[in-house]
Amino acid sequence: MLKKLIKYEWNECYKLIGLINLVVLIFSIIACIALSLLDFQGDNARTAFSMIFTMGYGVIYVTVLMAASFGVTLFIYIRFFKNLFSSEGYLMHTLPVKASELIISKLVVAYIIHFITSIVIVVCIGAIVLCIGANLTGDFSFVRQTINEIVSLELPADAIAWFVVYLVGVVITMLISPLFSALTGYFSLSVGQLFNKYKIVWGIGVYFLITFIVQIITTVFVVPISFSMSYSEAGVFISQSVQMMVSSGIMCVCVVVFYLVVNHIVSKKLNLE
């Protein structure tokens, strides 16, 4: 049943997500093309135009990226609410499936959606950075040079070790954060359902509240760590790594807690209009 639910969920979502990503791609391609034509190092009208255009387009592009990212997150929340807590809920909750299967199918697809969108954004930004570099240095040879410089850096072994730990922390955070993002929304909407009136408003309120609380908790744990480490090269990495570990640990705990609460509310406390 879970596979069927995932397949159904994906079919309902892929069109809009594809559209959002397509928009990002189009704006990125335009940026890259523009970068190959602009000139920042001259002294003439063309340079002036390039500057102005870049600033203007830069604002537009950043807005597009933010809108895409926000749009995807919002879509995931709205989809959850609409499918499980509005009249469609009468269809979904009378299917011979468990509440956990309903929730997990949505998490899986939300995860895939986040993943795809993130990749697209990263690739697009990467492409634009490369294009900027090519524009400023004439061609793409700076890429090889930069890689060589990084590789030939000499750092003490323990710094490198902690750097690796840091990277692991980053990766874990990246892997968990789509779940965390989705579940924060699911949690808020589900808790909002417990109220008799203004369920959505309560849901939004809970969202801000819980985000705030998680921030506070994370800060409380992280700030002392950042103050307690020395400022050697290793020290910086140690501090960052530990911070990263702590915040990803908090995220994991939240993911588990949010999931359990959502599952409980959906299976035991459901009350559709």
Add this chain to the structure above:
Amino acid sequence: MSWNLNNDKPIYAQIVERIQRQIISGFYKAGDKLPSVRDFAADAGVNPNTMQKAFVELERSGLIVTVRTSGRTVTEDEGLILAVKTEIAKEQVQDFLLKMKEFGFSSKEILDLLNALLKEERE
């Protein structure tokens, strides 16, 4: 529904009556195959269990017979159909006579009235 059933009284009795009428009037002839309980029920807009009850009643009276392979048919026994027809006719006449007596008509007056009306119909 087209059957015009009266909700104030038990339905199955009304159904029995109606099917009896259909049989004695020749709408369903002797030996005719009848629609299934469910089709009848759907047509009448009644519960199939109620329709079943009516059929059981009609079977008991012999008007309908169940043939194992081909479902329900009207009885081949024309004599029985005639007997039922006569019985029902008798009831109708008795009701009529009772009403007429209530209005104050004598037997002779009733007969004269009947003859006059029947004569009119012939013309």
Add this chain to the structure above:
Amino acid sequence: MSSLVECIGLSKSYTAQKMAVSSLNIKIEKGHIIGLLGPNGSGKTTLIKMINGLLTPTEGEILINGYAPGVESKKKVSYLPEKTYLSAQKTVQSLLDFFEEFYDDFDKERAYKMIESLKINPEDALKTMSKGTKEKIQLILVMSRNADLYVLDEPIAGVDPAARDYIIKTIISNFNPEASLIISTHLITDIENILDEVILIKDGMMVEHASVEELREREGKSVDSYFREVFAC
């Protein structure tokens, strides 16, 4: 022999003061068409939601074929909610596919036949259809399942008389003596002839559970008239 549906001391309260449903003890056997009758707010919808696992009881139990409402019971219960619960963007075809995918007992052929006889194009989206047609489609989907229990919440309300006749005919034609059907409705006159039994609910409590024919003989009136008496304001 255990009943198809059994409510044992079933209660539901949303607040401490108000009991939506209180200590219901009901047994429903298979092979019956049962009318669930009661005014708005009497607890009918609460009971129906509990049968379908959409609401958890505060006290007591509800069993469908011996199972508490859950995955097993949902396999055997086919529910038609009162509202339009299908997304308007969907085409009839996608709904047929959906039901076939998730319900093992869904008879797609039967559904197709009914839809074709109504001259509906399966590729049409629900939003292009009139309310009456949408209601018919929702009913067809529900009745095309070979379930043990069908629960229809106000299947003929807000629909023109011809569509009502169609819906009633569809319910009768798809009747399965191994299953039971619960109809919750206000429009008693139209539907009382297809009911075997009625359950009358008032203020969350069961007032009567009787066969229709018995009721008519006993009271000498239609169920509709009797209802008006019982629930007179």
